[in-house]
Amino acid sequence: MKYGYTRTSTKDKQDDDLQRRALIDTGVDATQIFSDQVSGSKEAKTRSGWTNLEGRLRAGDELVVWRIDRIGRSMIDVVTTVKDLLDRGVEVMSISDGIDPSTREGRLMLNLMATFAEYERELIQERVRAGVDAAKARGVKFGRPTPDAEKVALNLRTVKHLIDSEGLGVVDASRTVGWSKATYYRHRSAVGVL
Numbered sequence: 001m002k003y004g005y006t007r008t009s010t011k012d013k014q015d016d017d018l019q020r021r022a023l024i025d026t027g028v029d030a031t032q033i034f035s036d037q038v039s040g041s042k043e044a045k046t047r048s049g050w051t052n053l054e055g056r057l058r059a060g061d062e063l064v065v066w067r068i069d070r071i072g073r074s075m076i077d078v079v080t081t082v083k084d085l086l087d088r089g090v091e092v093m094s095i096s097d098g099i100d101p102s103t104r105e106g107r108l109m110l111n112l113m114a115t116f117a118e119y120e121r122e123l124i125q126e127r128v129r130a131g132v133d134a135a136k137a138r139g140v141k142f143g144r145p146t147p148d149a150e151k152v153a154l155n156l157r158t159v160k161h162l163i164d165s166e167g168l169g170v171v172d173a174s175r176t177v178g179w180s181k182a183t184y185y186r187h188r189s190a191v192g193v194l
Contacts, residue, residue: 002062003062019066076120159177
């Protein structure tokens, strides 16, 4: 089965007539064209039209798009989505870009895109590391804040009292102070009580 997909931006309030005409001209039935009008920055899997289409795609089907960037604006998202489709046996063709994985040139284009996507991923990781290092240099603390020792001690005494004197179970006694059973045991072992 031959399917088509169009995406237009919400900012521009474009319609997808140009894309639809191109898909129909390549043999896609108008009833088999799925569309989204959302920002390209949203991952493909979060779009309703794409999700509906992806649920129908089977091995041997062909997906036709007007341009490869209609699948997503992030190169990482596009490459990941196209690779997933190809792994499932779905052919992907982009009309304007000439990307057709069944051809040598199409595979070259996809491999180049994958290389650039990997480069983009590394740049993002580098920027994140630099941001974390800068934040640490400014004194920003990461992770869970250290619990107030006095409050923990009071909660431990309260839970112990409820268990010993009131006959409550660990789960119910812990809930009264807003803890789970695991939190109670974690704090209890941290202060050396077994």
